[in-house]
Amino acid sequence: MSAEPSPQSPWQAATITRIEKRTPRVTSFWFRPSRPFAHLAGQHVDVRLTAPDGYQARRSYSIASAPEAGGGVELAIERLDDGEVSPFFHDVAAVGDEIELRGPLGGHFIWEESDGGPILLVGGGSGVVPLMAMVRHRTLRNKAVPVALVFSARLWDEVIFRDELIGLDDRRDGFDLVLTLTREPARRPSDYSRRVDARMMAQAIERLPKAPRLAYVCGSNAFVSAAADALIGAGVPAGIIRTERYGV
């Protein structure tokens, strides 16, 4: 009599190894999974919290770290005041805590070297997180792929990963950063101070050596709708635009 091996639960404990505030509302958490996994740039994990009475809450969070980055899996979590999971992370979670994760997940909003380029990335607020994994992946692996990132934030101080992105932009190695602030004047000469529109997208595309092979848009539903319409207005075929919408 040999028992069938029971399938391993897709959930695993991951230890928080580092916490770093990124902006007033976004904090990064690094996790060391007990069973390390290889993810693709753009993928997410599911996180599950369990209360003493068995009640569970789960949410999906995009991975910000590059697949080849050491130091664990980085999730950049925006605090939603009326949420139940993000306030737990911001107010309670501490280095050394164990959290259940499942992943990596997602097979559509991903970019791999084999997909080629140029690629155009358009992020609104915390929608930049999976795009950051793509930018970092390109930096660590394949600088030959031209990438333009249009990142819309309300305020200069809400630009997540700001110093890192500007540092990458300053290298002039085929990565172009376009910031647009919707509630403040632009700080850099090439940046904008308005909501994304077709003209902005057309100008971002001009920064690429040729038309993008793929475009990735991530953010709130309203942002993604506006950005996808702007891309189509700039002549980008709908069929090469991949979207990921956060929340309502």
Added chain:
Amino acid sequence: MVTRGFFSGRRPPSDTDARIPPGQYLEQGFPVLSAGPTPRVRTEDWSFTLKQGPNPLKKWNWAEFNALPQSKMTRDIHCVTAWTKFNTPWQGVMIDDILADAGIEPPTAYTLALSFDGYSTNVPTKDLVAGKAMVALLYEGKPITPDHGGPARLLVPHLYFWKSAKWVNGLQFTERDEPGFWELRGYHMYGDPWREQRYSSDP
């Protein structure tokens, strides 16, 4: 595994608890999720085709389709991204009535729902008939907005909501259970919320 410092602040009231599948939370809004830009399909360009494999069985234009018998369904819906929304009111044409108008019985055990933007999703035929599913034309009594899949979307409320294909323009009966868009990208072939069949590795 109990999470240090996490308590049941949001446990739903017990009278609704039984309506929320495992791992889901109650959402008051109506989040929008899609894999690409929102197609804006004009009703004058709209059509709905019933197919067996590549062969069309019957095709309706917008006016013809709207003239079919219409029914109402008010149901709880469950998105794989973990939100559940109660009592969503829809009106449209039951799949049973589409088949009756075409004068056919379902020819195969499996179906692919097809959409204007190239999306597809697989549903066993038995999950579409006997009052279980419709092609919805109205939400809360009004035309369905493009973001939510209008002019028409499939409604299969007892499965995770990605099975309720937005911008639907046809059903294709297939001999085998063929994976659609998300099913090819890591999501479950069937997608029963009560058995938490979210991802392909879920039993």
